[in-house]
Amino acid sequence: MKNRLRVLRAERDWSQADLADRLQVSRQSVNAIETGRFDPSLPLAFKLAKLFATPIEQIFTDEE
């Protein structure tokens, strides 16, 4: 699954650690999601959507 997390984070000038703090997860989690090695759970996806004030489908897109 592709995502725009890195772009959204960069727009706000947040580091991975900043985003991790806001989401209350580890920096490794943010890195794994950004690089597509890990798909977040639904609660975490909603948390991201709320944090970036963006619908989930605008953050995550199906690779196909």
Next chain:
Amino acid sequence: MNIQLCNKQLSPLQRRTMALFGANLGLTAVLSLGTHDLVKDLHPSAFLIYFTALLPTVPVIGIVATVGRYLARETDDFIRMLVVQSLLWGLGITFVVDTYLGGLFAHPQIFGLIPILNIDLFCVSVGVAVRIQLWRNR
């Protein structure tokens, strides 16, 4: 929140889990070796042999409960996934080593082998696997 499973950056849950894990691990080794010596030196009754053989299983159950408690309470999905993967690696390594040693012990001409405590081997394997997983995902 900085969860890295590194000694200085453990969350309270991880710190508590590590402490419980270590305590149970130490207790398993002490009880296993202690009961082994007891049975070897004192020639106890059959009942006592069965009873003392049960004692080291208590901290093993403690380890399983500790891991279960951690997995249930860990809120970071990614870290939880890494820990579960590491547990599987630990299980695999333990089975492989156990099977290998089982084959060696079947031959009476092989001397000098120290019986390895499976749970200790498992815990060490899991610990190494967690470190490798975190290094890969740093």
